[in-house]
Amino acid sequence: MQPQIKTLLSQLKPHFVFFDFAQDWLPQLSSELGIKTIFFSVFTALSTAYVTVPVRLRLTGDKNTPTIEDMKIPPPGFPHATSKTGTSLQTFQARDLLYVFKSFHGGSSVDDRVLTCLKGCSAILAKTCKDMEAPYIDFVKTQFDKPVLLCGPVILESPSGVLEDRWATWLGQFPSKSVIFCSFGSETFLKDDQIKELVLGLELTDLPFCVVLKFPANVDSHVELIRALPEGFLERVKGKGMVHAGWVQQQHILAHNSVGCYLCHAGFSSVIEALVNDCQLVMLSQKGDQFLNSKLMSEDLKAGVEVNRRDEDGHFGKEDICMATKTVMVEVEKEPGKTIRANQKKWREFLLNKEIQNKFVTDLVGDMKAMA
Missing domain, CATH: 3.40.50.2000 (Glycogen Phosphorylase B;)
Structure with missing residues (x-):
């Protein structure tokens, strides 16, 4: 796939390429062509801030992956938005999240892929907003030292047809x-x-x-x-x-x-x-x-x-x-x-609120124009 994508991008010469963690090789390829990349995160800023930030792996010391106890607590510097004790996970939840760090058949883990994307991209795009997640958005921005663009929570259009x-x-x-x-x-x-x-x-x-x-x-x-x-x-x-x-x-x-x-x-x-x-x-x-x-x-x-x-x-x-x-x-x-x-x-x-939703789009377009 990579050669075909490279040929296509060379012909189209876009300002930006949007991608997700399945294409963790795209930032490097696009950089060679002088094209900026925007990683589209399907997760909330809270999820990214808690799980897939560089500082999370620093908790592991000499271990290759976090333990259940590691995952029960947030990474260093994590913002405590409203709770005096801060966000934490139960044992069964932390155990489930360990799959993010697991390598399957010798390949990259989900965390490896996501971190490669987040570190290599020109900017991060998330379907959230400051009104809902300001502390976590700022933490992600600080962790990766790059713009975090926001398109707001995605509101589905009214479905077609009628209920059975x-x-x-x-x-x-x-x-x-x-x-x-x-x-x-x-x-x-x-x-x-x-x-x-x-x-x-x-x-x-x-x-x-x-x-x-x-x-x-x-x-x-x-x-x-x-x-x-x-x-x-x-x-x-x-x-x-x-x-x-x-x-x-x-x-x-x-x-x-x-x-x-x-x-x-x-x-x-x-x-x-x-x-x-x-x-x-x-x-x-x-x-x-x-x-x-x-x-x-x-x-x-x-x-x-x-x-x-x-x-x-x-x-x-x-x-x-x-x-x-x-x-x-x-x-x-x-x-x-x-x-x-x-x-x-x-x-x-x-x-x-349609004015708020429209402003999400307007602000996103403005931020991208400033980056182009």
Whole structure:
């Protein structure tokens, strides 16, 4: 691929090339042609600041990779935006993040690739903003001594088409903002015990709910779903709860007037989608940067709530699901639910402000022109 890209760039002679960490060789190639490169980060500034900065590896001493204990604490100089103790991770979260530093089949680790990109590029572009992540943006800028450009959180366009009749009919029977919608992205397969505790916890809320689960491609999703659910569960919640295996029109569902809460994995796009659609945010993060996205929303911005988890293995019980959900859906006049709902409203208005969104684009174009 590299020879073809080099030929193409030589012919086009662009001012900039945007790239991600899969092309860690691009900065060197582009530099030889006198072309600037902009690394587009799909992660929040908090995630980059916590995990993939040069100072992180200095903690390891003579070790090649960090330990679990290393990853539980932030790197030296890390900003403590709102918490007196600063951002930190639980044991199970830190253990999961070690994959970033693991070399597969003798090749480069994810951290190797990302650091090569961040060190070699002309500038870093992140889909965030100073309003949400100023301390972490400044820390990343200092760590790599180069511009950090911002395009703001990406707001999806309204989906085309309409919601399927079966979903519209089911959701339409419930009051405004009363339904809990729950999904975990396309790459997460919950374990049997997690499925059981999740659905039992939602049942305990006594609120209407819809759960969407994914299963591996090589299994019968319907059979697996029935097997994983508690005995008699579907009959017990009939009319008030729905559990579905497979794809759904997520954007349409979140935009439905009856949906008032989104329990999700804390992928940053899903988090923004929840805020924009006026859904209360309950986060049950599963891996990687999701843990830090959840910290950003619950601790820094205080616009959502994390489900309580056991430190060693991340176990959660039905009571943890119920408590987190009720915090933002039932106990709305008590703290912390009252503050969380107020902040959710504030950030929704911010994200939907067209003047602010347009300024993100205008400022980005201006910064790039100044670099050209």
